[in-house]
Amino acid sequence: MTASKRVLLAKPRGYCAGVDRAVQTVEEALKLYGAPIYVRKEIVHNKHVVSTLQAKGAIFVEENDEVPEGAIVVFSAHGVAPEVHDQAKGRNLRAIDATCPLVTKVHQEARRFAADDYDILLIGHEGHEEVIGTTGEAPAHIQLVDGPDGVDKVTVRDPSKVVWLSQTTLSVDETLETVSRLKQRLPLLMSPPSDDICYATSNRQDAVKAMAPNCDIVLVVGSQNSSNSQRLREVAVDAGARAGYLIDYATEIQDEWLADATTVGVTSGASVPDELVMEVLDYLAARDFTDVAEITTAQEKLVFSLPQELKRDMKAQSAARAAEVAKTLS
Numbered sequence: 001m002t003a004s005k006r007v008l009l010a011k012p013r014g015y016c017a018g019v020d021r022a023v024q025t026v027e028e029a030l031k032l033y034g035a036p037i038y039v040r041k042e043i044v045h046n047k048h049v050v051s052t053l054q055a056k057g058a059i060f061v062e063e064n065d066e067v068p069e070g071a072i073v074v075f076s077a078h079g080v081a082p083e084v085h086d087q088a089k090g091r092n093l094r095a096i097d098a099t100c101p102l103v104t105k106v107h108q109e110a111r112r113f114a115a116d117d118y119d120i121l122l123i124g125h126e127g128h129e130e131v132i133g134t135t136g137e138a139p140a141h142i143q144l145v146d147g148p149d150g151v152d153k154v155t156v157r158d159p160s161k162v163v164w165l166s167q168t169t170l171s172v173d174e175t176l177e178t179v180s181r182l183k184q185r186l187p188l189l190m191s192p193p194s195d196d197i198c199y200a201t202s203n204r205q206d207a208v209k210a211m212a213p214n215c216d217i218v219l220v221v222g223s224q225n226s227s228n229s230q231r232l233r234e235v236a237v238d239a240g241a242r243a244g245y246l247i248d249y250a251t252e253i254q255d256e257w258l259a260d261a262t263t264v265g266v267t268s269g270a271s272v273p274d275e276l277v278m279e280v281l282d283y284l285a286a287r288d289f290t291d292v293a294e295i296t297t298a299q300e301k302l303v304f305s306l307p308q309e310l311k312r313d314m315k316a317q318s319a320a321r322a323a324e325v326a327k328t329l330s
């Protein structure tokens with residue numbers, strides 16, 4: 001008799017409040033000002049989201065100097081260093097800042113500890129946009145610690161005046177390990193006032209930890225350059241899945257991955273629209289994985305309001321429209 005095939009579907013998965021806000025920011029800017037709208041860097045690290053916005057008229061650039069003088073530019077959810085705001089002003093760009101408020105919180109912590117002359121150990125991945133942005137807040141005070149193996153390279157001026165901060169999308173367990181190694185070297189190391197790894201990252205990892213021990217393989221929908229999606233794949237394997245695979249689209253699933261599997265876990269990174277997960281479920285259903293059970297470990301209700309500069313212009317446009325209607329009727 002063939003064993004029945006089933007899918008465990010992690011919840012929470014997919015869009016977080018910061019990604020939802022950033023994507024909506026570009027969509028609303030396109031509606032309000034018309035295409036093209038320039039976006040510095042990928043608004044969020046997801047291929048599908050970027051290509052969908054491109055089709056609507058967003059132009060993605062690497063740096064401000066690729067944006068025509070005076071045009072509108074949106075800064076991505078990962079945040080930017082203060083010098084990027086200065087460059088935008090220098091080119092007379094109208095900047096809309098879609099930095100996630102939880103990344104902004106880490107920037108504020110960096111500024112505050114730098115002002116108090118602390119050495120700041122920023123745990124994060126070298127070259128990630130968020131790390132570049134946070135470091136730019138206080139380059140003279142921040143040094144990067146790229147995981148537990150980076151601990152030995154750390155040097156500080158005063159071991160009693162050191163704090164650690166982190167990128168928002170790291171592995172919770174690996175970060176705890178890095179901090180514990182740092183504390184062995186620096187017993188007076190201070191911790192951030194509140195968790196820097198965001199709620200969405202930890203909730204998605206918790207759901208995968210609950211699901212993975214019962215899965216043969218785990219499919220993580222997410223892009224290769226998405227830090228939180230990469231971490232979900234690693235967490236799945238650490239928690240007991242035989243293998244974890246990161247895919248942008250259902251069409252990337254290889255039948256040999258499913259060959260000996262009876263239980264497949266499915267989740268998605270914080271920048272992934274749920275329609276892509278539904279396509280994965282359809283793909284699996286077509287291969288007899290029809291029994292789907294959701295594994296829920298948390299409910300999320302957080303919503304962030306749109307950037308002030310955009311809300312102000314949206315309000316002004318509605319007021320202008322209302323005045324025009326009133327004039328026509330009078």
Ligand code: SF4
Nearest residue numbers: 016018019100168198
């Ligand atoms: S993953 Fe966390 S920090 Fe990043 S955009 Fe989402 S809520 Fe914000």
